Structures are given as C-alpha cells and as structure tokens.
Amino acid sequence: MKFSIRRFNEWLILVMVVILVPMAFTMVQDSWDFLPDNINYLFNIHPTIVIIGLATVDAINIFGGGAAQGFSINWRTASIYFNVVLYLMIGPYLFYRGFKRSKSDPDRAKPWYWYIGGAICIWAFMIIPVEINHIRVFNNNDMMSGKNREKDMMRSELAEVGFAAAEYGILKGDINESFKIEDLNLNDLKYNHAIDSIVSDTLMFITVSNPDQPDYSLTMEVKPFSEGVLSIRN
Numbered sequence: 001m002k003f004s005i006r007r008f009n010e011w012l013i014l015v016m017v018v019i020l021v022p023m024a025f026t027m028v029q030d031s032w033d034f035l036p037d038n039i040n041y042l043f044n045i046h047p048t049i050v051i052i053g054l055a056t057v058d059a060i061n062i063f064g065g066g067a068a069q070g071f072s073i074n075w076r077t078a079s080i081y082f083n084v085v086l087y088l089m090i091g092p093y094l095f096y097r098g099f100k101r102s103k104s105d106p107d108r109a110k111p112w113y114w115y116i117g118g119a120i121c122i123w124a125f126m127i128i129p130v131e132i133n134h135i136r137v138f139n140n141n142d143m144m145s146g147k148n149r150e151k152d153m154m155r156s157e158l159a160e161v162g163f164a165a166a167e168y169g170i171l172k173g174d175i176n177e178s179f180k181i182e183d184l185n186l187n188d189l190k191y192n193h194a195i196d197s198i199v200s201d202t203l204m205f206i207t208v209s210n211p212d213q214p215d216y217s218l219t220m221e222v223k224p225f226s227e228g229v230l231s232i233r234n
Contacts, residue, residue, distance in 0.1 A: 006107075006108075006109075010110050010115075013115060014115050014118045014119060014122075017115050017116070017118075017119045018119045018122050018123065021119065050076050050077060050079070050080055051080070051138070052137065052138050052141075054069075054077075055138060055141075055142070056141065057069065059141060059142060059145040062145070062149070086120060087120060087121075087123065087124035087127065088124065090117075090120065091116075091117050091119075091120025091121045091123075091124055092117065092120075092121055092124075093117065094113045094114065094116055094117025094120065095114060095117030095118050095120070095121050096117070097113065097114075097117070098110055098111050098113050098114020098115070098117055098118070099114060101114070102114065147213065150210065150212070150213060151213070151216060153190070153191075154191050154208050154210055154216075154218060155208075155218060157189060157190060157191055157193075157208065158191075158193065158206065158208040158218050158220050159220070159230060160186070161181065161184065161186060161189070161193050161206055161208070161220075162206055162220040162222045162230045163230065164184045164186055165184060165204065165206060165222050165224075166222050166223075166224040166230065167224075168183065168184055169204075169222070169224035169225075170224045170225070175198060175204065175224075176198065177198055179195065179198060179204075180195065181193045181194065181195060181206070191208050191209065191210050192208065192209045192210070192211070193206060193207070193208050194206070194207050194209075195207075196219065203221065203222070203223050204221075204222045205219055205220070205221060205222075206219070206220045206222060207219045207220075208220075
C-alpha cells in the first residue's frame with residue numbers, strides 16, 4: 001500500500017472513531033442501560049453545561065428571594081475536572097506519543113492509542129465554539145435575571161408609593177398641582193418617582209424610572225376614591 005493511501009486510511013479511521021464511538025456508546029446505553037446515568041458526565045465534551053445548570057438554579061433562587069446554593073464537590077462538578085484533564089492533557093499526550101511511536105515503526109504505522117488521542121483532540125476542538133456560545137448564554141441569562149429582578153423591585157416600590165399617595169389623598173384630601181412625592185415622607189425610595197399629572201383629587205399618574213435601565217419605566221394610575229385604587233401600566 002502506498003504511503004499516501006495509508007496516511008489517508010489512518011485519518012479516515014480516526015474520523016470514524018470520532019463519529020462511531022459516541023454513536024455506539026449511546027445506542028448500547030439506551031438499549032441496555034448497563035451503566036449509571038452519571039457516567040455521561042465523565043465523557044461530556046461540553047462540561048460548562050454543568051456550570052450553566054448550577055448557575056441557572058442559583059439565579060432562579062436569587063430571583064425568588066432565596067439564597068444561592070453555590071458549587072460543591074460532587075459527581076457532576078468533579079467530572080468537570082476530569083473532562084479538563086481528559087481533553088487538554090490525556091488526549092494530546094496519547095496523540096503525540098502515538099505519532100512519536102510511529103516514527104520508530106518501519107511502516108510508520110500508527111499505534112492504537114494514536115487513534116484514541118486523536119479522537120479526544122478532535123472532540124476537544126469541537127468544544128471551543130459550543131463553549132463560547134454557552135458562556136455568552138450564561139452571561140446573557142445572568143444579566144437578564146438581574147434586570148428582571150430590578151424591574152420587579154421597581155414595580156413593588158411604585159405600588160408602595162401609589163398606596164401612600166392614595167392614603168394621603170383620602171386622609172388629607174388636599175392633592176393639587178403643587179403636590180409632590182416628597183410630601184409622602186418616604187425616605188427609603190431607591191428609584192426615581194415623579195408625578196406626571198394630576199387630573200383632580202381623584203386621579204393622578206405616578207411614574208417610576210431607574211438610571212440603570214433608562215429604556216424601562218412604569219406608570220401607575222392612583223384613584224383614591226375609586227374601587228380600583230391602583231393600576232399599573234408600562
């Protein structure tokens with residue numbers, strides 16, 4: 001067999017290993033289920049899925065007012081370190097050693113571990129674009145979670161201001177054009193509240209805004225003497 005054909009066949013076998021081994025493992029596992037489900041984490045070519053999953057749970061807990069669980073050492077998190085060693089150390093080492101070993105062979109034939117190391121290296125390169133996308137998704141989710149929580153806090157504080165304004169109008173009854181938010185004596189307000197307009201002592205519009213989110217604001221209708229005292233609109 002000519003040298004070029006042998007080299008082509010070696011790389012063809014390597015590509016087949018890359019494609020067929022994961023497919024065969026998945027089919028056997030799905031059919032017989034002879035290994036625990038957690039074994040998949042040991043050969044996870046996208047280990048940041050674990051990090052994103054745990055971070056998403058923490059984001060949900062924080063959004064709901066709970067505490068973040070953080071990261072702990074368990075089977076899933078430990079698999080991340082194994083994946084790093086496998087794809088960045090073991091794979092390149094086997095690939096390089098196989099290449100060096102073939103140089104001492106008269107036919108330049110590659111040993112079996114060259115194929116394994118080469119397959120691991122190819123899987124490692126496949127990680128890069130997916131991981132970049134995972135990191136982008138993680139950052140976007142984290143940012144959106146913070147923004148949504150901020151919007152909920154704005155809505156809650158606006159309701160507090162609207163309730164205080166309605167109470168002021170019912171008890172004092174002197175709401176007019178000179179009325180200001182400062183008249184409510186609410187000293188712990190985090191956001192900017194302003195009175196858009198006062199139609200009469202029975203209707204006013206209060207808007208809340210946040211310098212950190214200039215494209216988002218909420219307006220509340222306050223009707224002290226109506227059955228529906230407060231109503232919010234974007």
